[in-house]
Amino acid sequence: MIEQNKIDEKLLAYFLNELDDVGRKEIEVWLEECECNKEYFREFQRVYLEFQWGVYAREVKSDFNVVRKRLKKQSILQVWYGVAAAVVILLSVGGVLLWNSEKVEEKPVQVVKKKTIQPGKSQAILVLSSGEEVAMGNVAQQLEEKDGTSVVVSEIGRISYEVTEGNKMTAKDTTKVMNRLVIPRGGEFNLTLSDGTRVWLNAETELCYPVQFNGKERVVYLKGEAYFEVSKNKKKPFRVQVDDVAVKVFGTEFNVNTYNNIETVLVTGSVSMNQGGKEVLLKPNQKGVFDQSSGKIMVEDVDVLAYISWKNGDFIFRNESLNSIMDKLSRWYGLEVFYQDAELQSVRLSGNLKRYKDVQELFVSFEKISDARFEVQGNKVIVSSK
Amino acid sequence: MSPIDQKICSLLKVRKIGGMELLFREYYKPLVVWATTFLHDTQRAEDIVQDFFVKLWEKSYVALLPETLKSYLFISIRNLALNQLDKIDPLRQACDLAYYDSPWKEYDNFEDEVFRRVEEELEKLTPRAQEVIRSIYLEGMKYKDVADKLGISVATVNSILVRALKKLRQQADNKDGLTIYLFFLEKSLISVQ
Numbered sequence: 001m002i003e004q005n006k007i008d009e010k011l012l013a014y015f016l017n018e019l020d021d022v023g024r025k026e027i028e029v030w031l032e033e034c035e036c037n038k039e040y041f042r043e044f045q046r047v048y049l050e051f052q053w054g055v056y057a058r059e060v061k062s063d064f065n066v067v068r069k070r071l072k073k074q075s076i077l078q079v080w081y082g083v084a085a086a087v088v089i090l091l092s093v094g095g096v097l098l099w100n101s102e103k104v105e106e107k108p109v110q111v112v113k114k115k116t117i118q119p120g121k122s123q124a125i126l127v128l129s130s131g132e133e134v135a136m137g138n139v140a141q142q143l144e145e146k147d148g149t150s151v152v153v154s155e156i157g158r159i160s161y162e163v164t165e166g167n168k169m170t171a172k173d174t175t176k177v178m179n180r181l182v183i184p185r186g187g188e189f190n191l192t193l194s195d196g197t198r199v200w201l202n203a204e205t206e207l208c209y210p211v212q213f214n215g216k217e218r219v220v221y222l223k224g225e226a227y228f229e230v231s232k233n234k235k236k237p238f239r240v241q242v243d244d245v246a247v248k249v250f251g252t253e254f255n256v257n258t259y260n261n262i263e264t265v266l267v268t269g270s271v272s273m274n275q276g277g278k279e280v281l282l283k284p285n286q287k288g289v290f291d292q293s294s295g296k297i298m299v300e301d302v303d304v305l306a307y308i309s310w311k312n313g314d315f316i317f318r319n320e321s322l323n324s325i326m327d328k329l330s331r332w333y334g335l336e337v338f339y340q341d342a343e344l345q346s347v348r349l350s351g352n353l354k355r356y357k358d359v360q361e362l363f364v365s366f367e368k369i370s371d372a373r374f375e376v377q378g379n380k381v382i383v384s385s386k
Numbered sequence: 387m388s389p390i391d392q393k394i395c396s397l398l399k400v401r402k403i404g405g406m407e408l409l410f411r412e413y414y415k416p417l418v419v420w421a422t423t424f425l426h427d428t429q430r431a432e433d434i435v436q437d438f439f440v441k442l443w444e445k446s447y448v449a450l451l452p453e454t455l456k457s458y459l460f461i462s463i464r465n466l467a468l469n470q471l472d473k474i475d476p477l478r479q480a481c482d483l484a485y486y487d488s489p490w491k492e493y494d495n496f497e498d499e500v501f502r503r504v505e506e507e508l509e510k511l512t513p514r515a516q517e518v519i520r521s522i523y524l525e526g527m528k529y530k531d532v533a534d535k536l537g538i539s540v541a542t543v544n545s546i547l548v549r550a551l552k553k554l555r556q557q558a559d560n561k562d563g564l565t566i567y568l569f570f571l572e573k574s575l576i577s578v579q
Contacts, residue, residue: 008548016522018529047555049423054504054554055523056419059428064410070440071406155396312449 011044117379119356120186120203120332126151126159127180129211136181136189147177149194149211160192161211176215180208183224186334188310193220196231197238200311203331204259225257227311230269245290246274254282255308259327262290265307273297315353315362322347322372322383333359333379340384344372392452398442399449406443413456414439417463424467426526434466507554518546 007030013019014027031037124136129145136153143151150162159181183189183205191199194212201207205224218238230238230249238249245262247254252269256262264273266282273280273288280297282288287302309316310328317325323345326337332355339345347370353362363374363381375382390412397405414435421431450458508516517536521527522543533540 005545005548008552009544012547012551013529013544016529047551050504051551051554052423052523053419054508055519056422056428056431057415058505058508059524060415060418060432062410062415064407064414067406067410067414067436067439068403070436071403071443154392 007040008044011041012048015045015048117333117335117359117376118186119359120188120334122189123184123187124189124201125182125184126153127182129177129179145177145179145211147211149177151179151211158190158192161194163194163212177211178208179211180206182206185331188332193218195233195236195238198229198231200227202226202310222256223258225255225259225310227253227255227308229253244275248272248274255304255311257307259331261292264288265302265304267304267308310355313355315351315355317349317351319348319350321345322349322366322370325349325351326381326383329359329362335359336380338380338382340382344383344385347372388452388456391455395450395452395455406439409442410439413459417459420460421463421467424464424471426523428524430470431467434470435463438462438466504554507550510553511550515546515550518543519550522547 010019010023010027010030014024019027031041122137126134126136126143128134128143128151134141134143136159139153140155141153143153145151152160152162154160181189181191181201183201183203185204187203189201191201191207193199193209195218197218199207199220202225205226206222207224207226208221210219213236216236218233218236219241220239221241223242226240228238228240228249230252240247240249240256242256242258242262247256247264249269249271252271253267254269254271255265255267257265264271264282265287266284268284270284271282273282273290275290275297276295278297280288280299282299285301285304287300287307289298289300290296291298303318306316306318306320315328315332326335329335330337349366349370351362351365353359360374360376363376366372367374367386371386373384373386375384390408394405394409394412397408399405417435417438418428418431421434422428425431425434508519511519514536518532521532521535522529527535529540529543532543536543
């Protein structure tokens with residue numbers, strides 16, 4: 001065992017960087033002697049690190065109050081920012097409003113509640129195969145489909161499907177149990193399908209899908225906007241069907257939007273858009289748009305961030321027409337938009353906004369960079385020229 | 387994915403400070419220790435982790451996912467620590483990075499239980515051994531400086547450390563059971579040959 005002590009001393013000196021070149025070389029030679037030395041080295045390193053971590057851990061003073069103070073300071077700054085913004089709005093809109101200071105208190109403080117524009121929230125209606133409608137909010141619940149599949153709803157607004165071995169259907173089984181998820185205006189939702197594919201659904205969206213994928217293909221039907229992270233399965237291609245346009249997927253992340261034209265933006269992997277025998281392959285960072293009037297599928301390179309930011313809780317607009325911007329905002333904030341001057345619809349603007357923030361912050365900055373004025377009355381927004 | 391991670395993410399999503407508190411309780415100490423692995427300076431490590439937590443709170447737009455929360459935290463802290471290291475020692479060589487990557491695997495299944503076990507073991511050591519360990523691990527002193535400071539030989543410094551490590555290892559062996567025992571049995575047979 002003397003031998004082992006010697007080795008330990010050398011190894012320790014090696015880790016503590018106490019060895020000279022000759023000493024280090026010696027260790028390297030020793031390591032090459034046999035696999036067991038390498039094994040010993042790894043084991044020694046593990047214990048060495050644990051030891052070191054234990055020594056460090058004793059020194060750490062875990063007092064949340066130190067951090068809490070720094071977070072509070074942040075919040076106070078944000079309050080002032082909120083007040084400042086409110087003043088600007090009061091001046092420009094003429095005293096109609098209020099602001100949301102949700103950063104400060106755990107509950108949003110609303111000065112005049114009924115006149116606040118509220119952002120959307122996680123909400124949806126799940127239509128089971130029986131036709132029964134179940135409201136999805138922030139309550140955890142577990143449902144069961146008639147084929148035995150469990151529908152698990154978590155309190156953070158997520159549905160997932162769990163298939164137990166016992167009721168797994170065979171490929172021959174042709175009866176399909178379909179579910180439909182409907183996201184209203186001002187809502188969003190997160191869904192995990194039975195194959196593990198994750199879907200983020202934006203406001204005013206419907207997705208129809210089988211609770212188990214038992215055919216040769218995995219097919220879902222979409223109206224609205226959704227972001228897909230498709231779980232890989234080469235034997236069973238994934239397809240998103242929108243009217244008569246199909247987006248075929250080969251293990252991928254992408255966004256499909258059918259609000260106006262049917263458009264697909266590819267983030268990673270590869271997808272193809274198919275319509276009436278035509279097929280167009282998209283590369284990452286490309287957008288494919290099916291133009292109903294010409295029946296063609298057009299492809300262009302895009303900054304994907306602007307198309308998928310909604311899923312991460314942001315609005316990102318890049319040189320986008322006001323009309324299109326207000327469309328998106330309306331779906332989330334439940335706005336009704338009126339233009340006093342129709343030409344304003346085509347003004348192109350850029351800006352960012354967090355989806356859970358007060359939309360009026362964005363209006364204030366738009367007023368600074370354009371000739372548009374935004375007057376807010378309840379959930380109505382009147383856009384006029386300055 | 388742990389239910390706590392899920393809780394943290396859902397609280398932070400709606401900007402509840404309770405989410406930060408939970409995050410702190412669950413991860414502060416492990417993250418500071420993790421950062422110290424690279425920096426060998428607990429104070430600096432605490433600063434890095436605190437700054438990171440404050441930033442995390444500010445930039446609420448980062449959607450945290452419970453599935454990846456843990457690795458996101460540890461990888462971020464590792465990178466921040468390595469950046470700091472660059473500032474301290476610009477001559478740090480790229481090959482070091484490979485060395486720094488390896489502790490991650492160990493740390494990933496590192497349990498609170500191990501912290502406690504090691505801390506317990508450290509308590510049992512003689513004051514002089516504790517002094518040696520503090521000087522080496524926390525003050526980053528060299529064997530020679532420690533020997534000079536305490537008026538002992540470099541060889542003694544080395545053997546004090548080896549003995550402490552060995553105790554810890556023996557203790558770990560008792561806990562980890564048969565496989566490790568067999569491994570050391572095999573080991574000692576080899577050294578007899």
